[in-house]
Structures are given as C-alpha cells and as structure tokens.
Amino acid sequence: MLRRLSADDARFKTLTFTTGLNLLVADKTASSADTDSRNSAGKSSVIELVHFLLGSRATAKSLAMNKALRGTTFGLDMDWPGLDQLLEVRRSGSRAKYVSLSQDVFGAPADVLFNGNGNGGVELSVEQWTRTIERDLFGLRGDHPGVNGRTLLSFLVRRASSHAFNEPTRTFSQQSAAEASSNLAYLLGLDWQLVDGYRELAARKATRTQLQKAVNDPVWGRIVGSTADLRGQITLAEAQVERLRGQVATFQVVPEYERLKDRADQVSRRIKQLAQEDVIDQHNLEELQAAVTETTDVEVSYLEPAYSELGILLNDQVRRRFEDVKTFHHSIVRNRRRFLEEEIEELTERLNARRAERARLGEDQARLLRDLADGGALEALTALQTALGREEAALGALRHRFEAAQTLEASARQITAKSVELQQAVDTDLQERRQQTNEAILLFSQYAQRLYGEGREAYLAIEAGRSSLSITPRIDSDDSRGINNMVIFCFDLTLAVLAHRHGRGPDFLIHDSHLYDGVDERQIAKALALAVEVTEEERMQYIITINTDNLGVAAQRGFNPEPYIRSPRLTDHDEGGLFGFRFKAVGKA
Structure with a gap:
C-alpha cells in the first residue's frame, strides 16, 4: 500500500494514505473567480507523481521535468513485500534516470550505485527499479515478453493525460488491442503467454504490410520483386553459370602462352x-x-x-x-x-x-x-573464374529475393492460418480456465449490479478473437458517458481484486476525478460505498481524487465521506494547490 507522498519543497502538501478508501478532496474557495478551476489544485498531479516515482519514463512533457519542479525531489513511502519497514522511494527531474531507495530490494548487484549514506539505501536506474516492481509487486520473473510492469500499473493507476478513461481495456489511445490483451490476461489469471501470440502476429502483419508497400513501389519493388519475374531471371542466370562452369572445367593453362x-x-x-x-x-x-x-x-x-x-x-x-x-x-x-x-x-x-x-x-x-x-593463359583462367564468381553471386542474390518474394506472398496465408490456429488454442484455453473467467465475470457483474441494481444486465465478454483476446466489459445502458465511466470503475476494481487475490498485483487502485465526470449522483455514492466494502474485505487500498461537488451529491445520497477524507484538502487558491504555488504546466495539474 501507498502511505505517503511528499517532496523536499516546504510548500508541497504532503499527502498520507491508509488502508481502505482514501479521498483526496479539491475544494473551490469562496474567493475563487468564475474563471478559476480546480484543475490547478493538483488532483491529476498526484497520479502523475505516483507514476513518476514508480518508474515511468521521464519526457520533456513529464510533470517532474517542468522547469519549476525539476529541482524538487519527490518521495513515496510504501509497504513492500518482505519488508517490516516502509520503503522510501525518492526521485527528481534533475536526475530522472535514477531512483533512490531507503532499502535494498533489488538485490544489490555490482551495477547498483550505492548512495554511501550509511543507512543501507541504494540508488537504482529506472530500468532496475521497473524490473524490481515487476518481480515484487506483480510476481513477474525471468523473461515475460508481452507483459510489462509499467502497462500493468497503468491499468491500476489510470492517467487522464494518456486518455486512459476513453476505453476500459486500453491505457492510452494508441495502444494496440493485442498489447493490452496480453497484460489484461495476466491480471485475470489467463494464459498470457498464449495470448501474447496475438502481439507477435500483429508485428508480423505490420512488417508484411510495410514490405508489401515496398514491393508495390516502382523503385523499392526491385529489391524483392515478384516470384514470376524472378523465376525467369533465375533460369537465365543458372544457364549462364553452367556455361561458365563448363568453360572453367575444360580450360587448360598453356605454359608460355x-x-x-x-x-x-x-x-x-x-x-x-x-x-x-x-x-x-x-x-x-x-x-x-x-x-x-x-x-x-x-x-x-x-x-x-x-x-x-x-x-x-x-x-x-x-x-x-x-x-x-x-x-x-x-x-x-x-x-x-x-x-x-x-x-x-x-x-x-x-x-x-x-x-x-x-x-x-x-x-x-x-x-x-x-x-x-x-587452352589459354593463367590470366584468362582467372578472369573466367572471376566472371563465374560474379554470376554465382548474382544467382544467389536472385534466389534470396525469390525466397523473400515467396515468403511475402505466402505470409498472408500463413498469418491467416496462424491466426485461426491461435484463436482455436486461446478458445480451448478459455474453456480449460473456466474457473478464472467465471470468477472475473461474476465479480464484475456483482460490482455493476451494486451500482445499477440486479435488474441491469452486466457481464464480461471474454472470447478468442482473430486479432486479440477480446475482453469486453458491458453494462446494459444508453451508452452515456457516466455509465461508460462506471464500466471502467467496475472493470478496474475487478482487475485489482483478482490480481491481488492471486498474487499477480499490488494491493492498491488509484483513480482520477475524471472518472466521476458525468456520473449520476446515485452511482457516485454507490461506487464510493462499494469501494469501502471491497477494500475492507480484500484488505486493499483505493485512492480517489474528487471534487467537493461530486462528494457533496454522494453525501446527499447517503454516503458519509468524512472518515475517508485525507488531509490536507486541496483548493484552487494560489497556495492551496498540491505544490503550494502556481506554475505554467504543459497539461492539466
């Protein structure tokens, strides 16, 4: 669980978290003008900082790389498997490639850079830290192509900046279905290695598409060509090579030619x-x-x-x-x-x-x-042999091009056949893993019906598709934005609970206030109440940033938020935001 989010800047509003539901509230002050927005309070910044401290790649657009924050060292204190004390994680934009830990959880190989502070702390590269998270929080060991700790975290800590609230089964808008499905399969306890075959097929298909474009290009097409043209060229080249071989075989070097x-x-x-x-x-x-x-x-x-x-x-x-x-x-x-x-x-x-x-x-x-x-002179024989070698090399190149053309022309059939084969294999695996799929379907349905009543049809549709494992969470609705957001809530809660139950994920789930935009007040109250019950039963943690108006309507519907509000409360005032001052940010703060 996450326990504390801090910074070495005294203006920063240090946040503390506990087990269960944690509400990070952003208030709109009475003195705020109509043009003020609680976006400046820093709710989404909490999500961005958690990702930064848990190994996200730092880019020029990253929050911690902002000129106003680059010199600040941010900290995250959290529980860690196997440790009796909290693990303190520190990272700053000025040294974004490294993460400082209060204790050695990586294993301290020779390439770890020690801080030398005498308290057992270590400094890891971001790549080492990411591998440690994969191993200890998600149970991933060895090679695991297709499943990535950062992607898994993005399902449990969605970011509005990545458009992660557009679809429940994607964490960013350009994410391929094949890539997302292998990570979802891991969280759900399915055969993710088998499902990863879709990603490999997608890569082969993309490569074939690019090669096909090259072949159709009048210039680049000469590099490969068609099998029909190459077959004729190879026949002529073979005849030329045989003629030269015969001349070389019968050639006699005449002394004193x-x-x-x-x-x-x-x-x-x-x-x-x-x-x-x-x-x-x-x-x-x-x-x-x-x-x-x-x-x-x-x-x-x-x-x-x-x-x-x-x-x-x-x-x-x-x-x-x-x-x-x-x-x-x-x-x-x-x-x-x-x-x-x-x-x-x-x-x-x-x-x-x-x-x-x-x-x-x-x-x-x-x-x-x-x-x-x-016969002839030795020089003539050498020239003849050189010509033969040149023609043999040209013939070899033609044969390689012919094989490439054959592979390209056959690849479409091979990809289709492999896709059908993989679809059948995944379908068979789903039948054999009915226990896992049933657990996920029933859990999602249970959560959805808690929000909308037992009369509302809600389920997870899990099936083997032609291009990916299809996982579709559905709640019978009019496709309003509010209901779609609650589909994401129920889906993420299902993923987090199942992953934590079976040792495939951490014990926390974090949502941004964007999730509750447009959601009916009754569903907000029921979602918060459900989060309280589930986190208590599963011994988990749910952190949500929320605006006071959404919290107010939930209170009007019978949900008491007071026990779950964490201090301090953020405001849209210049000094009331998370960072204690205003600065020009690239995205929403």
Missing part, C-alpha cells in the same frame, strides 16, 4: 609476306618466259636469191662479211636466251623455296593454333 601467341603472329605475318613475294616473282617469271619465246635467230636465207633476181652478184668478200654478221647475231641471241633462262631458273627456285617454306610455316601455324585453342 604469350610466347606461343607471339610466334603464331610471326608465322602468320611471314606467310602473308611470302604470298606477296610470290606474286611479284610469278609476274616476273611470266615476263621472262615471254621474252625467251620472242628471242630467236634472224632468218637471212632469203637475201641471196633476192639479190640474184635483181642481177646483183655478191662477191666472196660480201658473203664473208655477211656470214660474220650472222654469226655475231647468233651469238647475241644465244647469250640473251642463256641469261633469260638463268633468270627463269632463279625465279623458279625462289618460288619453289617459298612454296616449301609456306608449307612448313603452315604446319607450324596449325600446331600453334591447336595449342592456343586447347
């Missing part, structure tokens, strides 16, 4: 050169052969008969000189023919020699080309 390649190039150039030289020599040969044909002796036998017919007689001297000329001419012709024949022979020999060299070079060229065709 570059030398052989250079030799082959030289042979090729020599063959071309020989062919060009053959063309020239063949042309010259043809001309020489034609010249030999044209080189013959001059026919002179017709001269003497010609001269005789003319009556000219050639004397011996003339005939002798003619024979000399004829002999000389025959000598010239023979010499020319011999020269031409020698030239022809030389050209023929050169042509034959080149023909033989060309044949030999052809054989060398064929051998070199065979060697080069059978």
Whole structure:
C-alpha cells in the first residue's frame, strides 16, 4: 500500500494514505473567480507523481521535468513485500534516470550505485527499479515478453493525460488491442503467454504490410520483386553459370602462352609476306618466259636469191662479211636466251623455296593454333573464374529475393492460418480456465449490479478473437458517458481484486476525478460505498481524487465521506494547490 507522498519543497502538501478508501478532496474557495478551476489544485498531479516515482519514463512533457519542479525531489513511502519497514522511494527531474531507495530490494548487484549514506539505501536506474516492481509487486520473473510492469500499473493507476478513461481495456489511445490483451490476461489469471501470440502476429502483419508497400513501389519493388519475374531471371542466370562452369572445367593453362601467341603472329605475318613475294616473282617469271619465246635467230636465207633476181652478184668478200654478221647475231641471241633462262631458273627456285617454306610455316601455324585453342593463359583462367564468381553471386542474390518474394506472398496465408490456429488454442484455453473467467465475470457483474441494481444486465465478454483476446466489459445502458465511466470503475476494481487475490498485483487502485465526470449522483455514492466494502474485505487500498461537488451529491445520497477524507484538502487558491504555488504546466495539474 501507498502511505505517503511528499517532496523536499516546504510548500508541497504532503499527502498520507491508509488502508481502505482514501479521498483526496479539491475544494473551490469562496474567493475563487468564475474563471478559476480546480484543475490547478493538483488532483491529476498526484497520479502523475505516483507514476513518476514508480518508474515511468521521464519526457520533456513529464510533470517532474517542468522547469519549476525539476529541482524538487519527490518521495513515496510504501509497504513492500518482505519488508517490516516502509520503503522510501525518492526521485527528481534533475536526475530522472535514477531512483533512490531507503532499502535494498533489488538485490544489490555490482551495477547498483550505492548512495554511501550509511543507512543501507541504494540508488537504482529506472530500468532496475521497473524490473524490481515487476518481480515484487506483480510476481513477474525471468523473461515475460508481452507483459510489462509499467502497462500493468497503468491499468491500476489510470492517467487522464494518456486518455486512459476513453476505453476500459486500453491505457492510452494508441495502444494496440493485442498489447493490452496480453497484460489484461495476466491480471485475470489467463494464459498470457498464449495470448501474447496475438502481439507477435500483429508485428508480423505490420512488417508484411510495410514490405508489401515496398514491393508495390516502382523503385523499392526491385529489391524483392515478384516470384514470376524472378523465376525467369533465375533460369537465365543458372544457364549462364553452367556455361561458365563448363568453360572453367575444360580450360587448360598453356605454359608460355604469350610466347606461343607471339610466334603464331610471326608465322602468320611471314606467310602473308611470302604470298606477296610470290606474286611479284610469278609476274616476273611470266615476263621472262615471254621474252625467251620472242628471242630467236634472224632468218637471212632469203637475201641471196633476192639479190640474184635483181642481177646483183655478191662477191666472196660480201658473203664473208655477211656470214660474220650472222654469226655475231647468233651469238647475241644465244647469250640473251642463256641469261633469260638463268633468270627463269632463279625465279623458279625462289618460288619453289617459298612454296616449301609456306608449307612448313603452315604446319607450324596449325600446331600453334591447336595449342592456343586447347587452352589459354593463367590470366584468362582467372578472369573466367572471376566472371563465374560474379554470376554465382548474382544467382544467389536472385534466389534470396525469390525466397523473400515467396515468403511475402505466402505470409498472408500463413498469418491467416496462424491466426485461426491461435484463436482455436486461446478458445480451448478459455474453456480449460473456466474457473478464472467465471470468477472475473461474476465479480464484475456483482460490482455493476451494486451500482445499477440486479435488474441491469452486466457481464464480461471474454472470447478468442482473430486479432486479440477480446475482453469486453458491458453494462446494459444508453451508452452515456457516466455509465461508460462506471464500466471502467467496475472493470478496474475487478482487475485489482483478482490480481491481488492471486498474487499477480499490488494491493492498491488509484483513480482520477475524471472518472466521476458525468456520473449520476446515485452511482457516485454507490461506487464510493462499494469501494469501502471491497477494500475492507480484500484488505486493499483505493485512492480517489474528487471534487467537493461530486462528494457533496454522494453525501446527499447517503454516503458519509468524512472518515475517508485525507488531509490536507486541496483548493484552487494560489497556495492551496498540491505544490503550494502556481506554475505554467504543459497539461492539466
């Protein structure tokens, strides 16, 4: 139980609490103007400070982080399991990451920072303090994904700043049904680990939704793609990889590959050169052969008969000189023919020699080309292997994308199947836990009928849904705000009592005055009377901040509030509020 809320600022109104009902009253003073509001009295601030001292995360909007309060150290004295003395909790906005405790309830591991004040006090991080609350106040040990001590506390200490009074089964407006239901299942004694499967499914569904959006995006869609497109790309990539693998497998590294390649190039150039030289020599040969044909002796036998017919007689001297000329001419012709024949022979020999060299070079060229065709240089093999590795990596990436695309396309069916399977499992568990569900249903109905009479149908509808464990508290009504608030009252009282009875929660429940806004005066009186009876029977504590007008109408309906009003009473006067002075707050005070 909570015993005392204090601060090291002398202006702060220290609040004390006892077992049972505790009424923190905010009065409107006679001197208040019409524009004054009891929101400045600090009723909601009590709730915020309790959360701050019980490990809530400090943000820029947190009350204790306000510039006017940042240097103030707030304190909460409370009973603690296993301790004979009160546990004193201290925390300030200036050192919001740490909580000071008067006694070591964490276990004092090596990472705990001791205050060194000699009285056994320790200083814990907020995370350590939260784990201690989960262990000692809620009985949570080890890993407990889906169930969080801060969320459990938020059902027992609702905050108006988080819109916790909008719905009975949520503690803030954006809370998912799956997250809330696993925590509610724990408080009600159901299989919260099984129910947490809804949260995991919701996370998978959210991830799939984001991936599906990415796939549909023209740019990001290339990262995954569709299975149909990827299947075709994989087929082509596999064929390319197999082709390269075959080339690598049959590749032979030829020693001195570059030398052989250079030799082959030289042979090729020599063959071309020989062919060009053959063309020239063949042309010259043809001309020489034609010249030999044209080189013959001059026919002179017709001269003497010609001269005789003319009556000219050639004397011996003339005939002798003619024979000399004829002999000389025959000598010239023979010499020319011999020269031409020698030239022809030389050209023929050169042509034959080149023909033989060309044949030999052809054989060398064929051998070199065979060697080069059978293999290649080491650099070529390395390049081929690099290309193969690159194509294999690309193929692997395509296969991973294909698997991702398959998973994405199949995930919707898998999520649906898992949802149906989980729904059946939770439904079976609810059947097996009829004792727990019946206890919760009957307790809620009992509380509701105490407020509205036995003729009013009131119950808890607990069933396995497709996306979460559905827990719906209902009171037959016209859906007015007042009745909806009383649904929250009965539901929270049911949660607190069941959790405390079975060792799954602390022995206190706290409500803000917002809960009673718009509630019929008769139900206010009955709710306060019910709170007195239940806290006495269950040995629990119920703290409620309330305005004097709501308290007045409850008194008119037969409820006597005096024994339960805790001092001091807060007012809307400048110095009458919880903090003893006014300051600019982010939210309601």
